[in-house]
Amino acid sequence: MGKSFEKGASFKVANLVEFKNITKRFPGVVALNNASATLREGEVHVLVGENGAGKSTLMKILSGAYTPDAGGLVVGGRAIEKNSPALAAELGISMIYQELNLIPELSVMQNLFLGHEKQKLFFTDNRGMYGEAKKYLEMLNLNIDPKTQVKNIGAGTQQMVEIAKALSKDSRILVLDEPTSSLADSEIKELFRIIKLLRDRGVGMFYISHRLEELYEIGDRVTVMRDGSVIGTYGINEIGMDKMIEQIAGRAIRSLFPHARKEARETVLEVKNCHGDRFRDVSLKVRSGEIVGLSGLIGSGRTELARAIFGIDPYYCGEILLNGKKVPAKNPQKSVARGIGLLPEDRKVQGLSLLKGIRENMVVTSLDRLGRRGFTNMAREKNLCAGYVRSLSIATPSIEKLAGFLSGGTQQKVVIAKWLIADLKLFIFDEPTRGIDVGAKSEIYRLMDGLVGKGAAILMISSDLPEILGMSDRIYVMAEGRIRGELDRGEATQTKILQYAYRQESTGGVYE
Ligand SMILES: Nc1ncnc2c1ncn2[C@@H]1O[C@H](COP(=O)(O)OP(=O)(O)OP(=O)(O)O)[C@@H](O)[C@H]1O
Ligand SMILES: [Mg+2]
Helix, strand or coil, rough: CCCCCCCCCCHHHHHHHHEEEEEEEEEEEEECCCCEEECCCEEEEEEEEEECCHHHHHHHCCCCHHHHEEEEEEEEEEECCCCCHHHHHHCCEEEECCCCCCCCCCCCHHHHHHCCEEEEEEEHHHHHHHHHHHHHHHHHHCCCCCCCCCCHHHHHHHHHHHHHHHCCCCCEEEECCCCCCCCCHHHHHHHHHHHHHHCCCCCCCEECCCCCCHCCCCCEEEEEECCEEEEEEEEEEHHHHHHHHHHHHCCCCCCCCCCCCCCCCCEEEEEEEEEEECCCEEEEECCCCCCEEECCCCCHHHHHHHHHHHHCCEEEECCECCEECCCCCCHHHHHHHHHHEEEECCCHHHHCCCCCCCHHHCCCCCCCCCCCCCCCCCHHHHHHHHHHHHHCCCCCCCCCCCCHHHHHHHHHHHHHHHHHHCCCCEEEEEECEEEECCCHHHHHHHHHHHHHHHEEEEEEECCHHHHHHHHEEEEEEEECEEEEEECCCCCHHHHHHHHHHHCCCHHHCEEE
16 A cells, blocks of 8 residues: 555655546447546545546546546556556455446455455465455454355445455555445445544545535545536635535535425325335325425335335335325335326436436326326327426437446436326435435426426335435434424424434443
8 A cells, every 4th residue: 555645744645547528429428528637646636527527437448447548547656557456456446336236146255356366375365365354354343254255244344345345455546436326324324434534644536426525525636527528627625615516516505405385185195004124004195285305224124014015015014005005015116097106216227227218218107197007198298208307407419328328316307207207196215315416406396396386196205314304394213214293384494303213222332
């Protein structure tokens, strides 16, 4: 690992990475347009920008996954003529992606040393690897046996194992592409502790996130990108939140959360004393015209409850009623026909056909309404889709682009549009704005407000407390599979939600 680097010291700061006027084109898109940026030793360099701005593409040029059409890359003072994944690894570059890349069937230790196993004479040095794996895990405060199979540990821990993997390779340059989106708050704290530890050892890190609050906690410098161009690079203390938002979106966003709500009317969804595999004795109501927030920690049973209501997972005892009629259990197709839509938390796997175009994905649940079963009104359909592409500023040259080629956040926008187009009575949104840029977030909030204004009911699961507080008319808080509290918009505060979300004994130490 590089020598440690004192922040603010007066000697010349070494650049670990220099991107020099990089341009990268894909069919119909300029993903990077003359983009330049540097990474210093011992810094966390934050990259922000709208979905499709080019952040991941820039990082993939560093990791050797993509070759630029023009421009230069310098790593550790050395001009890299032809980068490749193998060369990048040799140069000490590691990537941690949002989607986990561990192999579930292998043990933690096997994953750590995959591709760079230790050898002793002609044999794999299992003992040596075990000892070393233990060392890295301990460094990260991870209390797991290196022999545990990866499929048996949670998503947060897997993320940590990814970091241990980077440590085991002695990386000097680390890229974290939206690492916190599947982590619980306590896990984020732990991740930040490790990032700071690595920074003190001189590791340089690019850090991508749409959660702007966390950037101020972890970042040293920030680079804002828009439409493939670098808009500017700032010391994190030189740029306030409002200015950052304005730079990202290209416009000022006055009020993020609209709230022009009508009175709540008749009950649309009623859950009565329901039990599932991961939740117990849940009762709740969502009425027409209201947004009900479902808060709680990751793993508190919120997603499982949503899946049961939608009919993916089974439930026992109790009843789930839509407009007073029982929702058929374990039948998502029927749920959609009856007017329930679920925006799942894991969009890539559950919500999208990667081999179909944007338009096909958007209309798939609304074929009846759009008249596609009889004769096709293609012009109307195209208009509708183009409208959502505009209002959600979906970065694409055409509404026919294959979903698989879209940026992560853009894929999510397509799934959201799909449910917005479908004419539903009850929308269940599971983490609706995770990974979504701030401009589109405000647009999604406006559309949600419009839906309840027209009489729909929304149940919104979110780990983002400002979002829960800003959007909900009522809030339920879940902990360990049970509803622990209900709060009205007027009385809800972050503290009250957290008090319900954390059980007494685990309150101390997590939030100071
Ligand atoms: N393999 C590819 N083929 C075609 N287009 C691509 C490909 N990879 C990226 N793009 C396009 O390049 C642009 C930049 O995408 P990129 O993934 O870098 O965005 P991003 O800033 O990481 O966005 P997000 O915040 O949503 O992750 C997008 O318009 C995207 O559709
Ligand atoms: Mg990305």
